[in-house]
Amino acid sequence: MATKDKKEPQQKQVKSKEAKDKLNTAGVGKEEDFSEWYTNVITRSEMIDYYDISGCYVLRPWSYNIWEQIQAFFDAEIKKLGVQNAYFPLLVSEKALTTEKDHIEGFAPEVAWVTKSGQSQLSEPVAIRPTSETIMYPAYAKWIRSHRDLPLKLNQWVNVVRWEFKHAVPFLRSREFLWQEGHTVFSTKEEADKEVFQILRLYKRVYEELLAVPMIEGLKSEKEKFAGGLYTSTIEGFIPTNGRGIQAATSHCLGQNFSKMFNIEFEDDKGGKSLAWQNSWGITTRTIGVMVMVHGDDNGLVLPPRVAPIQAVVVPLYFSGSDNSVVDKRSEEVVQLLKDAGIRAHLDARPGYSPRDKFQQWELKGVPIRIEIGPKDIEKNCVMICRRDNREKSSVADASLVQTISETLQAIQANLLARATKTRNESITPITQWPEFVPTLDKRHLVLAPWCEVPECEDGVKKRSNEESLKNKDESEKGFRLTGAAKSLCIPLNPAELRDLPAITAETCCFACERKAKKWTLFGRSY
Known part of the structure; x- marks a missing residue:
């Protein structure tokens, strides 16, 4: 699915009500033209912006916040397994990159090379990392001397560059993307095997518990496994609109292939020399694109509450002849009440926008719950809430507001996963x-x-x-x-x-x- 590198018109340029309504939604049906729908949704919802280098994109706060939620969850979980974060350089020498021939052959067409410094040609070109095995493992060979140095478990949160020549698709396939890459070393295959599937289960949890997207755990075939590795475990997703599968994350057992190439050996507990067993594993910002494609609808994004930057937006409703200051005050109180309860709430009191405009814009951005507060609601000591996943509206008493919002967020999260799982299984x-x-x-x-x-x-x-x-x-x-x-x-x-x-x-x-x-x-x- 290719996307069109185009700029959206600015809000102020839109004059007619019909044109404004069209801009405040996906503008085209998801089933009508999936490619255009996806492009419109991720740009109009302010997830991405285009850049002047094809295949590279700006991740705006609305999408980057989701990536931060994923980072926070996964980083905490891998630290429970004894993994530590580190950082290795962006650039890799040609000699190091070509040390493992089977490995580099899998990436060779996508490697970006730096050949000049200012006006001078470099004596040796250097590559921008497509992945970091060949950057990290020479250091591992220096650090690991004894079985007492193992296991070594490092992870880094970085960007990588793969100069794709296929159609670029923001989040799914871009020339630069964000990921984490774990690189671990063990003294035995049993230890390595155990970790491969521990990480795979964590990746599945990222998708199912955070993004509400069901995953299938499996092993890749010999032809589809990671180049140079022993075997690759994977979680696979499904995009129902076009019937395509999508690789969501992978956890590789590298065996001893890289330890042979980079001389990563250690003195074992019997005084002999042994080659190390290694793993590598990664998950990327592709997560965001998969979530958008699975849950989005003709009105825009549908965000699972656990990763939504804003979980509940409060929209005050004003009426002529009413004391609007009372509405403003109550709306501010509700937002603070929700924030105090740990709910990510936001007040939309922007002047110059009608309630209809605000409703459409927050639906486009996928906010799980909209809360409407008007003079009549204040008189009745209640608010009106609307769910983004099924658009159901209900009146909620002020006394039970926090509890109801919390329970509704949980219900939305569960409903999105159940709905996506049912569709996947039936397909x-x-x-x-x-x-x-x-x-x-x-x-x-x-x-x-x-x-x-x-x-x-x-x-x-x-x-x-x-x-x-x-x-x-x-x-x-x-x-x-x-x-x-x-x-x-x-x-x-x-x-x-x-x-x-x-x-x-x-x-x-x-x-x-x-x-x-x-x-x-x-x-x-x-x-």
């Missing part, structure tokens, strides 16, 4: 034979199929699915043409959680070839 279809594959994908579904795990078979799946989908392309599917190659997304760790599936037996054949099937595997078109 996963088990198949057993190839003729069912592309037609199922064309329904905007993911596929669970018995698979042989042979790399050549996966190559065939990509090639055949691409050829068939192009032949069947429907030009009327504006905004999300259901074409393109499908690939394995993951081998689910718990496929029975997704569907009631028969066991793989000696007689079970791969859905795509005549080989014996090994595992139920999730396939789909993906970002």
Whole structure:
């Protein structure tokens, strides 16, 4: 899905009520043109702004605040596991970057190089980190001498640059993005294996507990795993509007490959020399884009309360002939009451904007609860609240306001996850034979199929699915043409959680070839 690098007109330039209403919403239906809808929502809600370098974007406070919520949660959790934060340089030498050939081959087309300083050519070009294994591991080789130096568990919150030449999509695919990258070292494979899945479960919690987006835990195929690693675990999401899967976060066991290349060895407890076992793991600002795509609607963002910068916005309603100062005072009291209870509340008392304008703008920005306070509400000792997730309105007595708002925020969070999980589950279809594959994908579904795990078979799946989908392309599917190659997304760790599936037996054949099937595997078109 490509997005258009365009500037939105300023509010003051919009004169007609119809044009203003259009600007205060997504401007196009989510099902009508998904690409334009996404572009409009993230720009009009003030999540991003465009930059004069293609594929790079400004993260405005509305989105960066969400990233801070993710940072705070994840950082606290990894510190419970003994992980410490550090910082390593942005630049990496060509010699270090090419030390591990299989690893760099996976990133080579995306590496950005610095070749000049002022008007002078550098004697040796240096790369801007696409990832930090080759930056960090020479230091690890110096620091680790004995089994007493292990485990070593470091993480850094940084930016990386990958010079993508595919269509840029803000948050999902950009040339510079923010992430955390953990790089850990152990004396045994058992320790490394344990941590891989500890981190994977934390990533799943980020999406499900904070962003209300359901995830599937699994392992990547040999062709899809991290270049140079032993194996890759992953959580996979689903975008129902276009039926595509999306890799949400990964946790890799690197094995001993990098320790061989960078000579990370230690004296074990028996006096011998051993190579270290290593992991790396990361989650990025892609999280925000996935959340937007899953929950947003034709009116804009729908933010889960746990990450919403503002959880409740108070809008005072004024009436001619009434004492508006009373409304202002009560609105300020309500905001302070909510803040004192730990709720992120905001008062919108901006002059020159009608209540309708304010309602639309806060809906566009996805604020979970809107609180309306007018003279009649004050007389009745109540307020009117409106939920963003289902737009239900109700009157709430002042005496129970804090409790009701707190409970409603919890209800919205739970509803968003339940709704997204139901949609995801209904969009996963088990198949057993190839003729069912592309037609199922064309329904905007993911596929669970018995698979042989042979790399050549996966190559065939990509090639055949691409050829068939192009032949069947429907030009009327504006905004999300259901074409393109499908690939394995993951081998689910718990496929029975997704569907009631028969066991793989000696007689079970791969859905795509005549080989014996090994595992139920999730396939789909993906970002």
